[in-house]
Amino acid sequence: MNRYPWWTYALLAFALVVGVLYTAPNFFGEAPAVQVSAGKVTVKVEPGMVSRVERVLADAGLRADLVQYDGNSVRARLPDTDTQLQARDALDKALNPDPANPSYIVALNLVSRSPAWMASVRALPMYLGLDLRGGVHFLMQVDVAAALDRRAETLAGDVRSLLRERGIRHAGVARDGQDLQVRFRDAATRDEALRVLDDQLADVQWSAQGGDAEPRIAGALRPEAARALQEQALKQNITTLQNRVNELGVAEPVIQQQGLDRVVVQLPGVQDTAKAKDIIGRTATLEIRLVDESAAAREAERGAAPVPFGSERFVERNGQPLIVKREVILTGENLTDAQPGFDSQTQEPTVNLTLDAAGARIFRDVTRANVGRRMAIILFEKGKGEVVTAPVIRTEIGGGRVQISGRMTVAEAGDQALLLRAGSLAAPMEIIEERTVGPSLGADNIAKGFNSVLWGLLAIAVFMSAYYMLFGVFSTLALTFNLLLLVAVLSMLQATLTLPGIAAMALTLGMAIDANVLINERVREELRAGVPPQTAIATGYERAWGTILDSNVTTLIAGVALLAFGSGPVRGFAVVHTLGILTSMFSAVVFSRGLVNLWYGRQRKLKSVSIGTVWRPGADKTAGQG
Amino acid sequence: MEFFRIQRDIPFMRHALVLNAISVTAFVLAVFFLATRGLHLSVEFTGGSVLEVQYPQAAPLERTREAVERLDLGEVQVQNFGSSRDVLIRLPVRGGEKQDALAARAFDEICRAEGGTVAQKAYVTEQGEAVSRAACEVAGGATEPVRLMRTEFVGPSVGAELARDGAIALAFTIVGIMIYLALRFEWKFSVAAIVANLHDVVIILGFFAFFQWEFSLAVLAAVLAVLGYSVNESVVIFDRIRESFRRYRKMTTPQVIDNAITRTISRTVITHGSTQIMVLSMLIFGGPTLHHFALALTIGILFGIYSSVFVAAAVAMWLGVKREDLVKPTGRENDPNDPNAGAVV
Numbered sequence: 001m002n003r004y005p006w007w008t009y010a011l012l013a014f015a016l017v018v019g020v021l022y023t024a025p026n027f028f029g030e031a032p033a034v035q036v037s038a039g040k041v042t043v044k045v046e047p048g049m050v051s052r053v054e055r056v057l058a059d060a061g062l063r064a065d066l067v068q069y070d071g072n073s074v075r076a077r078l079p080d081t082d083t084q085l086q087a088r089d090a091l092d093k094a095l096n097p098d099p100a101n102p103s104y105i106v107a108l109n110l111v112s113r114s115p116a117w118m119a120s121v122r123a124l125p126m127y128l129g130l131d132l133r134g135g136v137h138f139l140m141q142v143d144v145a146a147a148l149d150r151r152a153e154t155l156a157g158d159v160r161s162l163l164r165e166r167g168i169r170h171a172g173v174a175r176d177g178q179d180l181q182v183r184f185r186d187a188a189t190r191d192e193a194l195r196v197l198d199d200q201l202a203d204v205q206w207s208a209q210g211g212d213a214e215p216r217i218a219g220a221l222r223p224e225a226a227r228a229l230q231e232q233a234l235k236q237n238i239t240t241l242q243n244r245v246n247e248l249g250v251a252e253p254v255i256q257q258q259g260l261d262r263v264v265v266q267l268p269g270v271q272d273t274a275k276a277k278d279i280i281g282r283t284a285t286l287e288i289r290l291v292d293e294s295a296a297a298r299e300a301e302r303g304a305a306p307v308p309f310g311s312e313r314f315v316e317r318n319g320q321p322l323i324v325k326r327e328v329i330l331t332g333e334n335l336t337d338a339q340p341g342f343d344s345q346t347q348e349p350t351v352n353l354t355l356d357a358a359g360a361r362i363f364r365d366v367t368r369a370n371v372g373r374r375m376a377i378i379l380f381e382k383g384k385g386e387v388v389t390a391p392v393i394r395t396e397i398g399g400g401r402v403q404i405s406g407r408m409t410v411a412e413a414g415d416q417a418l419l420l421r422a423g424s425l426a427a428p429m430e431i432i433e434e435r436t437v438g439p440s441l442g443a444d445n446i447a448k449g450f451n452s453v454l455w456g457l458l459a460i461a462v463f464m465s466a467y468y469m470l471f472g473v474f475s476t477l478a479l480t481f482n483l484l485l486l487v488a489v490l491s492m493l494q495a496t497l498t499l500p501g502i503a504a505m506a507l508t509l510g511m512a513i514d515a516n517v518l519i520n521e522r523v524r525e526e527l528r529a530g531v532p533p534q535t536a537i538a539t540g541y542e543r544a545w546g547t548i549l550d551s552n553v554t555t556l557i558a559g560v561a562l563l564a565f566g567s568g569p570v571r572g573f574a575v576v577h578t579l580g581i582l583t584s585m586f587s588a589v590v591f592s593r594g595l596v597n598l599w600y601g602r603q604r605k606l607k608s609v610s611i612g613t614v615w616r617p618g619a620d621k622t623a624g625q626g
Numbered sequence: 627m628e629f630f631r632i633q634r635d636i637p638f639m640r641h642a643l644v645l646n647a648i649s650v651t652a653f654v655l656a657v658f659f660l661a662t663r664g665l666h667l668s669v670e671f672t673g674g675s676v677l678e679v680q681y682p683q684a685a686p687l688e689r690t691r692e693a694v695e696r697l698d699l700g701e702v703q704v705q706n707f708g709s710s711r712d713v714l715i716r717l718p719v720r721g722g723e724k725q726d727a728l729a730a731r732a733f734d735e736i737c738r739a740e741g742g743t744v745a746q747k748a749y750v751t752e753q754g755e756a757v758s759r760a761a762c763e764v765a766g767g768a769t770e771p772v773r774l775m776r777t778e779f780v781g782p783s784v785g786a787e788l789a790r791d792g793a794i795a796l797a798f799t800i801v802g803i804m805i806y807l808a809l810r811f812e813w814k815f816s817v818a819a820i821v822a823n824l825h826d827v828v829i830i831l832g833f834f835a836f837f838q839w840e841f842s843l844a845v846l847a848a849v850l851a852v853l854g855y856s857v858n859e860s861v862v863i864f865d866r867i868r869e870s871f872r873r874y875r876k877m878t879t880p881q882v883i884d885n886a887i888t889r890t891i892s893r894t895v896i897t898h899g900s901t902q903i904m905v906l907s908m909l910i911f912g913g914p915t916l917h918h919f920a921l922a923l924t925i926g927i928l929f930g931i932y933s934s935v936f937v938a939a940a941v942a943m944w945l946g947v948k949r950e951d952l953v954k955p956t957g958r959e960n961d962p963n964d965p966n967a968g969a970v971v
Contacts, residue, residue: 131915141781432780432781432783432784433781434777434778435776435778435779437776438759438775438776441678441775445913445915448912448915448916449912449916451907452904452907452910452911452912452916455910455911456903456904456905456906456907456908457904459907460904463899463900463903464900467896499915503919504847506905506908507901507905507923510901510903510905513897513900514897514901517893517900518862521893521896546865547862550861550862554855554861555851555854556854557803557806558799558803558850558851559851559854560802561796561798562795562850562851565791565792565794565795565798566791566795566843567788570844612628614628
């Protein structure tokens with residue numbers, strides 16, 4: 001009766017192998033590495049970079065253990081720190097021919113030392129949280145109200161131009177916070193305007209107010225439109241932050257949305273908060289200027305003459321020089337959106353810009369006076385400008401909606417829109433929480449957490465083995481198996497391990513032994529009642545199962561509550577705790593039973609079981625000692 | 627080895643009144659300290675800044691305190707953290723000034739008190755990681771007189787939100803456990819178990835209020851974990867009570883409860899003992915960060931044993947649990963051979 005079918009053993013063996021495989025990467029430690037990532041928004045790191053990095057390193061006579069592409073950067077693992085520094089210098093020199101204007105960021109970094117075949121089956125070490133690794137953590141609050149205000153401002157401009165286009169006279173458009181007020185002289189005009197606005201600006205809930213005496217229309221952004229705007233603003237901010245953080249060359253930056261209007265930025269290894277904040281807070285700015293098309297400027301473009309007074313020389317993305325006037329028409333502040341799209345008549349890919357009311361007015365005047373000339377849109381990053389595009393002005397452009405078209409592929413249009421958007425954050429952000437952990441403190445925390453688990457486990461092992469003899473040894477093995485599974489599952493999920501997570505691991509192990517105590521006590525009780533050993537084991541396990549399930553449910557309820565409502569350190573605790581309860585049910589019941597079955601199941605005539613003293617009340621003799 | 631050689635049922639319930647009086651006293655005291663002293667909430671909840679600095683020798687606490695007080699920030703705490711070399715400094719939220727700037731100024735003052743100046747220091751660690759951090763440097767000195775180990779600041783709005791989320795999590799756990807127990811047993815047990823375990827929670831909080839230990843998010847997590855954990859203790863006892871009602875038809879309710887507790891006491895003590903071993907290990911090796919977490923768990927586990935054994939069952943008894951409540955004369959419940967029907971220990 002105490003035998004498992006072969007497939008159950010196979011399943012257990014499989015779980016053991018998977019457990020060992022996925023736990024192992026955590027013990028290889030980290031090796032020095034060099035990371036190559038994009039230094040500008042206009043540059044992309046592609047898989048082809050791997051061979052380029054390999055070539056550069058080979059030319060420099062350096063041997064990399066592993067060169068790997070991970071989505072947006074290439075990392076080369078090196079045997080020691082000396083080689084690492086040499087490799088960095090070699091790569092920096094080869095990839096950035098112009099040191100003043102680097103296209104790539106070559107940074108020192110750490111990667112796991114685990115063998116490549118492990119990485120290929122996604123057996124990777126757990127991420128270490130900042131408290132274990134050292135680094136900075138920022139929680140940033142996105143000012144959504146400001147984004148909504150800006151949107152309302154744009155809408156006010158839209159209303160003005162729309163009513164003018166239709167020849168409807170209004171007595172003023174005003175913005176009151178995020179709401180709009182349009183006043184009219186008479187009720188008939190108002191009703192006509194209401195029809196137009198309802199039809200054309202569907203994102204806004206328009207309503208007629210004030211009766212006949214003071215006719216006006218009130219407009220408020222529809223909740224779903226506001227929500228969409230908020231989501232978009234957050235997404236754009238995260239993209240922008242990612243671009244900026246790449247510049248720091250951080251190993252595994254975490255940039256995540258938290259809740260509706262917050263962004264978490266974690267930069268492991270970074271200790272210099274001032275520099276990190278400077279980079280995170282920096283805005284790449286966008287400027288729109290006119291191209292200098294005088295004869296002198298043409299000469300200067302060819303390099304035959306000096307740049308005329310009042311103009312500057314910039315480089316287009318294809319590398320061609322362009323002479324642009326110094327006078328700035330508009331900045332990125334006036335740009336509210338940039339999206340790729342298609343021309344409604346020619347079906348050509350386009351980039352559509354939306355300007356705010358003030359920007360739209362200036363833009364209309366400038367375009368009216370400069371039809372047929374070129375304007376340049378310049379993106380300034382780290383103090384250096386680059387011309388994103390320099391289209392020809394075909395007609396006067398009013399209403400703040402600008403369409404750039406001509407000789408673009410769909411992908412190019414998408415890239416350009418991204419570049420233009422990258423110039424600014426969609427909504428202002430403010431740092432509301434900041435944490436810095438020094439690197440030595442992190443290492444200290446790892447040692448402390450590891451020691452707690454180790455010594456606790458050892459003490460339990462000694463106690464269990466002394467109290468329950470062989471069954472205690474089985475329980476200890478089951479507990480160790482539980483730890484193995486838990487670490488393997490966490491590694492598979494690529495969870496971030498924090499100190500509270502390690503505490504949860506220790507606590508879960510302490511609680512998980514409960515299941516084995518229940519089983520062992522129950523088996524003893526059966527033996528005490530005089531049941532034959534084989535039957536005692538079988539009923540002991542069967543009856544204990546109901547209670548184990550029961551007691552774990554209540555613990556799970558608490559775990560889920562923490563998972564749902566906790567944040568930060570509590571979440572790390574809850575994830576490990578909840579997973580630990582689940583793995584403990586498997587290991588304590590199925591795995592320990594497997595061991596017992598292997599040991600005792602074969603013996604047909606089992607006289608005694610090694611489960612410590614089975615004391616019978618009344619008769620003061622012991623039985624079943626073994 | 628066998629610790630528990632119990633011949634007859636121990637008459638726990640005969641002393642129920644005395645034990646409950648002790649519980650009530652402890653509970654009232656805990657509430658009293660909570661009301662008068664209040665919890666010493668961590669920065670996570672209140673908002674504010676924390677700096678952890680390390681000195682190469684025993685920390686000159688007085689000098690550090692004077693340096694920080696020179697900033698004139700109101701209530702500032704300067705205390706040892708873990709060892710005599712580590713010092714934790716807490717600064718309150720100040721309207722108008724950015725908190726990170728405040729923390730930087732505080733470190734500046736502390737550094738100056740040691741005769742150094744703050745400068746950015748960049749270097750590469752042994753693992754080859756580029757690090758750049760604020761360091762306190764003395765002209766001509768090789769070592770830093772004081773090192774900034776960690777800074778942390780939390781805005782006041784975040785703190786309020788965390789406190790609210792914590793309360794929701796607590797309420798969710800209580801309601802979830804009550805529903806589960808009401809379904810699994812019946813409402814009297816559900817009420818008894820929750821009363822017993824909330825009594826644990828309040829007593830843990832009472833300890834934190836009395837000793838003014840820092841109540842952080844980790845401690846909150848410990849409290850909730852204890853709540854889930856010690857309820858399962860009550861579940862095991864209730865399971866056994868149900869079985870005893872079924873098996874011994876002649877016994878009175880207190881006798882049934884005594885029998886159930888006596889037969890589960892061995893498992894109760896060994897399980898809690900094992901968990902406590904683990905928690906002790908955290909208390910000893912876990913360092914200052916895990917100290918209060920482990921402390922909350924220790925109190926929770928000790929009172930968990932007490933409350934499941936003496937409080938939960940007694941409350942169920944006062945609520946008037948009867949055989950008819952648990953032993954329904956229909957269906958599977960009544961089948962003595964059903965392996966899943968009853969208590970198992």
